[in-house]
Amino acid sequence: MTDSIAHQQQLYVADGLSDEEIAQQADLYGPLTDSVRELIEIALLTEVDDPEVRAAMEHIESAKQLLRKQMIPGPYGVRWGASGQKRAWGNAAAGLRNAIAPPLVIDCDPDGRASTDFHLGSAYEGPAGLTHGGVSALVLDQVLGAAAEAGGAPGMTGTLTLRYRRPTPLGALHAEARIDRLEGVKTIVVGHLAGPDGVCVEAEGVFILPRWVRDRNSATVSDPV
Ligand SMILES: CCCCCCCCCCCCCC(=O)SCCNC(=O)CCNC(=O)[C@H](O)C(C)(C)COP(=O)(O)OP(=O)(O)OC[C@H]1O[C@@H](n2cnc3c(N)ncnc32)[C@H](O)[C@@H]1OP(=O)(O)O
Numbered sequence: 001m002t003d004s005i006a007h008q009q010q011l012y013v014a015d016g017l018s019d020e021e022i023a024q025q026a027d028l029y030g031p032l033t034d035s036v037r038e039l040i041e042i043a044l045l046t047e048v049d050d051p052e053v054r055a056a057m058e059h060i061e062s063a064k065q066l067l068r069k070q071m072i073p074g075p076y077g078v079r080w081g082a083s084g085q086k087r088a089w090g091n092a093a094a095g096l097r098n099a100i101a102p103p104l105v106i107d108c109d110p111d112g113r114a115s116t117d118f119h120l121g122s123a124y125e126g127p128a129g130l131t132h133g134g135v136s137a138l139v140l141d142q143v144l145g146a147a148a149e150a151g152g153a154p155g156m157t158g159t160l161t162l163r164y165r166r167p168t169p170l171g172a173l174h175a176e177a178r179i180d181r182l183e184g185v186k187t188i189v190v191g192h193l194a195g196p197d198g199v200c201v202e203a204e205g206v207f208i209l210p211r212w213v214r215d216r217n218s219a220t221v222s223d224p225v
Contacts, residue, residue: 011077036099093142112151112179155207
């Protein structure tokens with residue numbers, strides 16, 4: 001096994017937290033993330049003068065010092081609590097603790113469908129007043145991946161193909177996806193991102209459970225109990 005696979009495996013952790021403990025953490029850190037996300041938007045758009053900018057930076061520095069007192073050593077990873085509740089809180093598209101995430105709150109259906117209504121503010125701008133194409137890709141990758149996982153055929157993105165049909169505005173957006181078909185170890189998912197005037201980006205993704213997970217799963221299944 002390579003070092004990189006061993007490192008990935010260590011970041012999938014069953015930490016045994018109860019649902020109550022997870023809810024307490026969500027209540028504590030969720031609002032912190034929202035506040036930082038708001039700060040990103042304010043820092044982008046503020047037009048206050050030199051003294052206010054300097055004073056604000058001092059406050060931000062104090063907040064950083066407070067929060068740094070106790071930290072997770074590396075990436076958040078993916079964690080499961082005692083009841084099996086999954087927390088991908090560091091995820092760049094949907095992580096509850098990631099201020100860079102829009103965040104996406106994705107509704108999933110076990111028949112292999114996923115959808116989300118969300119809002120992209122000024123921090124996601126590409127062309128003037130429009131959503132950055134890479135951000136559209138981020139959103140679609142996550143929603144297509146969630147559909148694959150919801151349908152019981154999860155995987156890493158092997159290939160993501162996008163067609164940008166019309167400019168994607170900022171603001172209120174919708175994305176949805178469904179499993180189109182399974183081909184051996186590959187899950188092919190289709191979906192789109194839409195704004196108020198209709199579909200802006202169409203997507204097709206090929207999701208593949210990495211070989212090390214497939215090997216581990218088949219070893220578990222064939223192990224004598
Ligand atoms: C760890 C658990 C993950 C669960 C995640 C849930 C998250 C949910 C949300 C997440 C959303 C966010 C998601 C993210 O951000 S995921 C982050 C972005 N993606 C990556 O970093 C993936 C990097 N690549 C890899 O890890 C491996 O190359 C993968 C796993 C993709 C395949 O490596 P593996 O060693 O397993 O492959 P194989 O040689 O046994 O081939 C098997 C079959 O696949 C076919 N093939 C191979 N490569 C590709 C390709 N690139 N496109 C299309 N097809 C490909 C191949 O021809 C063969 O087909 P066939 O001959 O059988 O027909």
